[in-house]
Amino acid sequence: MVEKQVDVIVIGLGPGGEYAAQKLAEAGLTVVGVERALVGGECPFYGCIPSKMIIRAADALAEAHRASGLGGQVSVTPDWGLVAERIDKQATNHWNDESHTARLEEAGVEIVRGHGRLDGTGRVTVDGTTYVAARGVVLNAGTEPATPPIEGLAGTPYWTNREVMRLTELPASLVVIGGGPIGAELAQAFSRFGVRVTVLEAADRILGPAEPEAAAVIADVFAREGIEVVTGADIARVSHDGSFHVQVGERTIDAEQLLVAAGRRTNLADLGLETVGLDPTARVVDVDERLRAGERLWAVGDITGKGQFTHVSMYQAARVVGDILGRPVPGADYRALTWVTFTDPEVAAVGMTEQQARDAGLRVVTGHADISESNRGWIHQAGNDGIVKVVADADRGILVGASVVSPAGGEVIGLLATAVHAEVPVATLKGMHFAYPTFHRTIESALDDLGDV
Numbered sequence: 001m002v003e004k005q006v007d008v009i010v011i012g013l014g015p016g017g018e019y020a021a022q023k024l025a026e027a028g029l030t031v032v033g034v035e036r037a038l039v040g041g042e043c044p045f046y047g048c049i050p051s052k053m054i055i056r057a058a059d060a061l062a063e064a065h066r067a068s069g070l071g072g073q074v075s076v077t078p079d080w081g082l083v084a085e086r087i088d089k090q091a092t093n094h095w096n097d098e099s100h101t102a103r104l105e106e107a108g109v110e111i112v113r114g115h116g117r118l119d120g121t122g123r124v125t126v127d128g129t130t131y132v133a134a135r136g137v138v139l140n141a142g143t144e145p146a147t148p149p150i151e152g153l154a155g156t157p158y159w160t161n162r163e164v165m166r167l168t169e170l171p172a173s174l175v176v177i178g179g180g181p182i183g184a185e186l187a188q189a190f191s192r193f194g195v196r197v198t199v200l201e202a203a204d205r206i207l208g209p210a211e212p213e214a215a216a217v218i219a220d221v222f223a224r225e226g227i228e229v230v231t232g233a234d235i236a237r238v239s240h241d242g243s244f245h246v247q248v249g250e251r252t253i254d255a256e257q258l259l260v261a262a263g264r265r266t267n268l269a270d271l272g273l274e275t276v277g278l279d280p281t282a283r284v285v286d287v288d289e290r291l292r293a294g295e296r297l298w299a300v301g302d303i304t305g306k307g308q309f310t311h312v313s314m315y316q317a318a319r320v321v322g323d324i325l326g327r328p329v330p331g332a333d334y335r336a337l338t339w340v341t342f343t344d345p346e347v348a349a350v351g352m353t354e355q356q357a358r359d360a361g362l363r364v365v366t367g368h369a370d371i372s373e374s375n376r377g378w379i380h381q382a383g384n385d386g387i388v389k390v391v392a393d394a395d396r397g398i399l400v401g402a403s404v405v406s407p408a409g410g411e412v413i414g415l416l417a418t419a420v421h422a423e424v425p426v427a428t429l430k431g432m433h434f435a436y437p438t439f440h441r442t443i444e445s446a447l448d449d450l451g452d453v
Contacts, residue, residue: 002129006030008324009124009131010138011116011271014041016300016313017140018100023321025108032131033109034116034124040100041142043310050087050165051185055342057083058189062344066382078193084168092165118272122296125272135324136296139285140313141271143264143302148177151237156244158258161186170195171256175246179206179229181341183261184218188343191227198253200233200246207347209339211354211403213368214347217385218405221345266303289331290323291316298323307337335400336421338413345371345386346409351401351420354391363394367449371406374445375437383407386439388446390416392453398423402446406439415443426453 007029010021018040021033038045064076088094101111114126122133145160147153161182172195176187179201191197199206199222206222206229207215222229236247244258266284273280276294284305285293293299298320301313315332322329341347357364371377371386378384386406393400402416419429426447434441 001125004032004129004131006032006110006131006133007135008032008138009034009116009122009133009136010140011118011124012041012140012142012267012301013039013100013104013111014140014142014301014313015043015310016317017041017138018104019314020138020140020300020317020320021109022104022107023318024324025104027321027325029135029324031109032112032124032133033104034112034114034126034131036113036115038095038100039097039104039111041140044100045092045095045097046162046165048310050091051161051182052342053086053091054083054189055185055344057086058192059344061192062383069382080170080193081168087165095166115270117270118275120275121294123275133296136298138317138320138324139271139293139297139299139303140301140317141267141303143266143308145260146263146265147260148235148262150177150235152240153238153260156238156240156258158238158244158260160260164259172196173255174198174257174259175200175244175253175255176259176261177235177246178261178263179203179231180208180261180263181339183259184222184341184343186259186261187227188222188225191225196226196255198228198230198255200235200248200253201229201231202233202235204231206231207341210341210347210349211389213387213389214349214403214405217345217387218343218347221343221385264302264308268303289333290329291320291332292323306332306334307339309337309339312337333421336417338417340410340413342410344383345406347403347405348409348413349401349403350413350417351399352391353401353403354389357391357393357400362400365392365394365450365453366390367392367446367451369442369445369449371439371442374439374442376439376441379437380407380439386442388412388442390443390446390450392426392450394453396423397425397427397453399426399429404443406442408439412439412443415440426450 008031010017010033013035025031067074119125176183176199187197205215239245246253285299291298300316302308338350367390369388372384389403391401404412434444
């Protein structure tokens with residue numbers, strides 16, 4: 001067994017691992033980055049970037065159709081080929097990670113292709129070579145699409161988000177298993193390209209992480225757009241004979257293709273966690289506020305269970321870099337964690353939902369405002385569905401959470417994220433100027449609805 005001495009080993013070069021490896025190498029450390037798939041991870045090749053290209057195109061089609069009620073007659077013919085070409089050439093460079101590897105290698109990172117496995121404290125084996133890290137190891141193993149235990153599913157050529165990003169042609173009909181963020185985004189996008197879409201969600205509503213009021217807005221939009229949503233779906237079995245047949249209760253739903261978007265599972269199997277005293281069957285890796293998981297061991301990203309978002313992974317990685325370099329860094333703080341689901345309208349949230357705040361024992365007061373009843377919503381007219389909901393801790397007089405469903409909702413949430421993070425008093429927020437007429441101004445109405453907090 002060959003051994004090589006280095007300063008830091010990073011297992012998994014998704015966004016967080018990529019960031020950590022580059023910054024540590026730029027600081028003068030000898031860094032080995034281990035990756036068995038594409039350097040850059042899920043986000044640039046199968047997630048955030050190409051999916052938003054699909055959504056951008058689909059939203060443009062929808063907006064063109066809205067023109068008839070606003071400015072004149074418009075005829076538009078969907079062309080998936082334009083989307084496929086843009087993903088292939090612009091987003092993924094034909095699924096080539098050279099731009100990612102070049103940046104890391106320029107910083108001094110040695111990239112090792114293969115499956116990295118822990119072999120004791122500070123030790124990682126890859127295809128017969130053991131790397132020994134003087135400073136430690138950073139885990140960024142990420143996630144992969146989960147496959148629900150549905151009879152017959154495993155033997156069918158179903159799609160996940162990974163296959164979808166490589167499509168050059170669209171089916172006439174599609175069943176989507178899972179009404180979470182990924183399923184909802186892709187269902188609406190494909191529907192706008194003319195695909196007949198049915199969404200099957202096991203829970204009693206789609207977009208489970210969102211506030212019920214937010215999920216209801218999207219459910220109403222989907223219904224108007226002709227997307228069938230079946231909640232409380234008990235899927236008995238799936239079969240395939242050239243087409244898919246999904247049995248839900250007494251009903252069988254037929255479709256040309258099937259997309260499974262039923263969550264993701266962490267890549268912790270065969271990572272060697274037991275060699276460093278951790279549970280190899282655990283769903284996530286427990287970390288402290290400095291992202292330490294053990295002696296000379298850090299973990300970032302999806303495997304920490306703090307949120308499966310690129311921005312969380314990079315936020316964590318910045319703290320790991322500081323900790324490894326011995327710099328004073330604030331502990332990780334997730335009170336004001338933000339996320340956005342890029343349906344149309346967008347669903348954005350920060351901090352706690354109303355139910356989470358109540359479960360935490362807070363004396364909760366909520367405020368609501370309707371986007372369509374705002375001045376900007378009235379002007380916008382078509383496509384103006386949405387709400388703003390704020391969740392306040394009445395005893396402290398601050399917001400602990402908020403949700404926005406709105407055109408550009410991911411941008412509107414910015415002020416509310418700042419308010420939750422900085423614990424800005426509600427009284428201070430109510431004394432602000434809110435530019436007129438903007439969607440952002442609807443926040444003022446939601447704050448007023450809180451009453452005397």
